Amino acid sequence: MDHGKNLTRQAVSATLHCLTGCAIGEVLGMVIGTALGWGNVQTIALAVGLAFLFGYGLTMRPVLAAGVGLRRALGIALAADTVSIAVMEIMDNGFMIAVPGAMHAGLLDALFWTALAGSFAVAFVVTVPVNRYLIARGKGHAVVHEFHGGHGEHH
Template sequence: MQHDAHAHHERAVTSTWAMAVQATLHCLTGCAIGEVLGMVIGTALGWGDLPTLVLAIALAFFFGYALTLRGVLKADVGFRAAVRVALAADTLSIAVMELVDNGVLVLWPGAMDAGLDDLLFWGALAIALAVAFVVTTPVNKWMIGRGKGHAVVHQYHR
């Protein structure tokens, strides 16, 4: 019986670039909501780079997981099981997206010091999210092909 459960987790799934793009767009949506909100709050409150980044990353994970939870809960899955699905589906994708996104922002000269009314703030954030999308899409394709990531979520879609 335990062997069957292990085989289920290792099941290969046909993974297309379209599936990977869809999964990454889903991840990007949650990350962007959290990232923008965190950057706006931290910047508006005059926080330094580190607390602003920590808030943005925490909110990106929160909103990324929340979007997945919403869909899985609609499939009448219990809350604890839905949380496990969201963690399995999104953790690596969100982590890669946040690492790349925030890495671009930190390395972009002046981006972390730009105010909300500065085009540099919004331009750098948009470009950072776009770069993160490009880097994260192959990660999602690889995970889906191994029955992980958003492949886990798709079994709950009706």
């Protein structure tokens, strides 16, 4: 049972790590798209692109700091985060689309920020079991575990 708790703890940690990068990109994309008056498709495309960029970037940082070359670090980040970020992005953008008026709300509208926060909560809850499954099989964030040695139980 202890192994199961540890696995869940690793999945929660990996999901929080992934959510951080996704949230940075998602918020930037939604804010930029909304501020520029873009339509849903353009805004979501920008948000998703930035979420992947920041998600991979946060994963690559400690890997690069450990002395791994850029090409290998990118490969590790792609292996570690692609499924997690994809699930997260499907969930949080789907939530934003599903909340009536959220995609058309202005940046000063509480609906925009409430829906965005709710979308991250939904994405987190759905992505934890995905990451748990991947880590249990030595995939996902398990591939970056060795590069986080100085961070205690981070992964």
